[in-house]
Amino acid sequence: MLGHARTQPFPPYDLLDEWAGRATEKTERLERLYHNTRDHSWDPRIVLDELEAKHGGIRVPADRRDALGHLFTVLLWGELAAWNIAADLARELPDVDAKMAATGQVFDEARHFTVLREYFRRADIALPRVNPYGERLLRKILGAPSVVEKLYGMQLTVENMALAIFKRIAAARIEPVLTDLLQYIERDESRHVALGVLYLPKLLGRTTALERARNWWFNFELFILTMAGGELLDPHLVALDIDHRELGITVARLHRQVTHRMADEAGLPDGETVEGVYGLTERQHTLLTDFLHPVDRSKMPRAQRVARELFHHAAVGMARVLG
Numbered sequence: 001m002l003g004h005a006r007t008q009p010f011p012p013y014d015l016l017d018e019w020a021g022r023a024t025e026k027t028e029r030l031e032r033l034y035h036n037t038r039d040h041s042w043d044p045r046i047v048l049d050e051l052e053a054k055h056g057g058i059r060v061p062a063d064r065r066d067a068l069g070h071l072f073t074v075l076l077w078g079e080l081a082a083w084n085i086a087a088d089l090a091r092e093l094p095d096v097d098a099k100m101a102a103t104g105q106v107f108d109e110a111r112h113f114t115v116l117r118e119y120f121r122r123a124d125i126a127l128p129r130v131n132p133y134g135e136r137l138l139r140k141i142l143g144a145p146s147v148v149e150k151l152y153g154m155q156l157t158v159e160n161m162a163l164a165i166f167k168r169i170a171a172a173r174i175e176p177v178l179t180d181l182l183q184y185i186e187r188d189e190s191r192h193v194a195l196g197v198l199y200l201p202k203l204l205g206r207t208t209a210l211e212r213a214r215n216w217w218f219n220f221e222l223f224i225l226t227m228a229g230g231e232l233l234d235p236h237l238v239a240l241d242i243d244h245r246e247l248g249i250t251v252a253r254l255h256r257q258v259t260h261r262m263a264d265e266a267g268l269p270d271g272e273t274v275e276g277v278y279g280l281t282e283r284q285h286t287l288l289t290d291f292l293h294p295v296d297r298s299k300m301p302r303a304q305r306v307a308r309e310l311f312h313h314a315a316v317g318m319a320r321v322l323g
Contacts, residue, residue, distance in 0.1 A: 031097045033191055033198075037104030042184055044115035048122075048177075055176040058123045064174055065125050067239035073127040074134045074233070075165065076116050078158050081138040082192075083109035085154045092147050093199075101195045108188040119181065132322035133229030133315075137222055148203050148211065148276075149218045155196025156258055156277075157222045163189045164250040168242050197258055201266035204276045212276030219278035227292070231315040245293035252285040 052058060060068060086109055090102040120127055130138075141153035163186065170182040204212060230244070237244045259279050266274050273279065280288065291308065294300050300308065 031100055033194055034100035034104040036191060037108060037188075040187065041107065042111070044111050044118065047184060048115055048118060048181065051177045051180050052122070054180070058119070058175060058177045060123050060125060060175045060178075064240055065123075067236035068174065069120070069125045069127050070236040071165070071169075071233060071240065072116065072120065073130050074229070075162060076113065076120075076127060077130050077134070077138060078162055079109055079113040079116060081142055082154055082158055083113055084142060085150055089147065089151060089154075093151075095199075095202075098195070098199045101199070105192050105195065108192065112185050112188065115181065115185075119178065123175075131229055131232045132319045133225045133232065136322065137225040137229065140222065140225070144218065146211070146215065148200070148207060148215050151196060151200060151203065152215060152219060152277075153222055155193055155200070156255070157219065157226070159189055159192045159196070160254050160258060161226060161251055163193065164247060164254055167250060168247050169240070172240060172242050174240060193254075193258060197261045198265060200277075201262050201274050204274055205266070207276060215276045216278050223278065228315045228318065230292075231312060232319055245289060245295070248289045248293055252280070252282075252289070255279060256282065256285075
């Protein structure tokens, strides 16, 4: 004979307390991003002056000046775009805690743009026009009609890619002042990615299936633009002794980490991703990296070599049309 089941109270108020606690924790973490920005703020003029004094001035090797200018023109205008987008988000995001985090990011991005512009002025390196794909990508995010698209495009595309490039440039130790300066910028960029991780699942949870599909397509377009833009930057990365294959692997790893953390924030089981988030699987990333940046091009199968050359010529040709 089965025993009597213990009667459970209804409503289960303990569950309400549990979920309220989780919501409070997330709110506090978003607010903490704002307070961390304030607590870890640094003066770009003072830091740059101190680093110049420490290393005896800025001395970029002559054979790397042009390549450094081409790479950083994308990063510099990316910081300006992020500054504008963060200001838009601070105004448009519906939740106060997220507004606070975005407001903190406005000051970070302004500082990054200012200090990088001043670094290249002092280094006497002219910054060329950004390549057509980079310009198109930034304009696309700036003009995005959806807050979700703006937040995703900035936090998980621009910031993620910038963080990976900053890490590889710092590791290459091209110029001592720049190497030390990037450590300050990297710390800020890590907080920026956290805003997307903590808040995007919440925003996506409020969207319709059609809106999530549009966001997926929007980010697929950004992905194509980053691939094409990267092809134009390849010779400049070679000139700076930055391994493009390793850079691509770093970008992919950071993106996977971010999407996994977003899934955790949304309370999804292992292996699932937040609906509306675009991303390749680890296997797909590996195949793409082997295609774009093989370990040894001389050993590529003929069909792959032909396809790779076609991609290069298409990226260069389309850039001329867009430019």
